[in-house]
Amino acid sequence: MKQYDAIIIGSGQAGAPLAKKLAVAGKKTLIVEKRYYGGTCINDGCTPTKTMVASARVAYLAGKCNDMGVTIKGYKVDMRQIKKHKDDILLKSRNGSLKAAQETKNLDVLFGDASFTGIKTIAVQTPKDGVQQFKADLIFINTGGKPIIPHDIEGLDGIDYLTSTSVLELEKVPEHLMILGGNYIGLEFGQMFARFGSKVTIIERSANILAREDEDISAEITKILQQENITIHTNAKAARFKQKEKGKITATVKVGDAEEKIKCSHVLIAVGRAPQTDTLGLDKTGVKTDDKGFIQVNAKLETNVKGIYALGDVKGGPAFTHISYNDYTIVYRNLIEKQNLSTRNRPVPYCMFTDPELGRVGITEAEAKAQGLNYKVATLPMAHVARAIETGDTRGLMKAVVDAKTKKILGVAIVGTEGGEIMSVLQMAMEGGITYNRIRYCVFAHPTYSESLNNLFMTLED
């Protein structure tokens, strides 16, 4: 059995950079990956989806450009070219990070499926060389998540449903795409395919899409998606599926008390993600999980077994690339630089890449209310933002929740073009303790979106 100083299982957004840094710091390191180097973000998540969202925006703008005084004779969506463009970009990323890892001294990259055989020992089932055994005092689990499939829906297993991974391989635009789930994945793909030319129906079981956001934010995104002819059913449940032949699916959907039959060509399942822990053999090492299989960790990301850490989506909580990456920096700096960092109180910004985007950080108005805080809310429609008017897209709104007494910003939601960037400006203010009454009179360049933060906070009375 070969011994390493550190073993990393999974080459996600924490595992891949951690492996390199540990090796450079002099630790003999092994990283094991069962599929593609770089994990979900590069291969099935952020990179491919944001590349395709960009193609969809070009189609949207092509359809609208006459209003702006530019006439084009007509345009066509070429799904094969969109897929190729996306594949070229993700392959560059995947191959680049793999090459960098393979060229790192002290770091071995092994492709295969890893599972525990004892407390600090693993077996890797490799495609060519059978099973190999390894041990290390330090083990880092970064195995990420996979789409949840609700097998309890009658007939679902009998149809050719799509997941967020397989939908990326389509070479033809679906005629009618039904999507189960109205959160980030469902909404980003829903708008994307509507812009490529699909009829899109979204089925969300909660009372609103984006159920964790304030109702006015959810309502704004609903309005924007409906303007693009997307049908949204909330309080809705798919009860049954039947497929006559490929591309001819009938869904029976319960909307409130009524039952409706909807014919569609494709079904995308976007109802959440489950941790990849079921085949890890965690019982052999004693690492504890919660009832959904997420690995339990402390604020330093260590499991109940000393020396075994879990990073990224597999530990539950906010599932974003930047959180997984931040997990790596915490673990690395604690172990190698002997710092005392934790995940406690770190900000969790995020951005949903519909167009316009939703940029979010901090608490919502509903959370401020539930916590009994003394708060005020500032809102500004994008229709009052000079930059938005000039660029011809006034969809959305800016919203900030502030502490009435300290004047600190508690939370932000920006629905608008560059919503993620505007949110990041306010995130920096939150991190630096800059109060809203200062931002109200800050000099920002004209005409930027951020300039309108003056007006956003002018709406508050002191």
Ligand SMILES: Cc1cc2nc3c(=O)[nH]c(=O)nc-3n(C[C@H](O)[C@H](O)[C@H](O)COP(=O)(O)OP(=O)(O)OC[C@H]3O[C@@H](n4cnc5c(N)ncnc54)[C@H](O)[C@@H]3O)c2cc1C
């Ligand atoms: C469609 C989609 C779009 C997204 N868009 C965004 C976005 O815009 N912004 C954002 O911040 N986040 C986005 N996310 C979420 C983001 O991709 C994840 O939060 C991020 O990739 C973090 O993943 P991770 O580091 O936990 O592990 P992952 O990146 O999931 O990597 C885990 C790796 O472990 C490997 N593995 C698993 N089990 C084993 C095993 N037993 N042996 C060996 N290897 C194993 C897997 O093959 C995988 O490569 C998106 C996700 C999806 C699905």
Ligand SMILES: NC(=O)c1ccc[n+]([C@@H]2O[C@H](COP(=O)([O-])OP(=O)(O)OC[C@H]3O[C@@H](n4cnc5c(N)ncnc54)[C@H](O)[C@@H]3O)[C@@H](O)[C@H]2O)c1
């Ligand atoms: N821009 C981004 O940062 C981005 C983009 C895509 C994905 N992600 C990450 O990927 C993860 C998964 O995203 P997701 O949207 O699949 O999951 P999610 O858990 O965020 O949302 C799932 C949605 O499906 C609904 N739902 C559950 N069961 C249902 C059913 N049977 N029928 C209809 N609706 C049902 C839920 O109410 C919820 O609204 C998220 O945690 C997110 O962090 C992030």
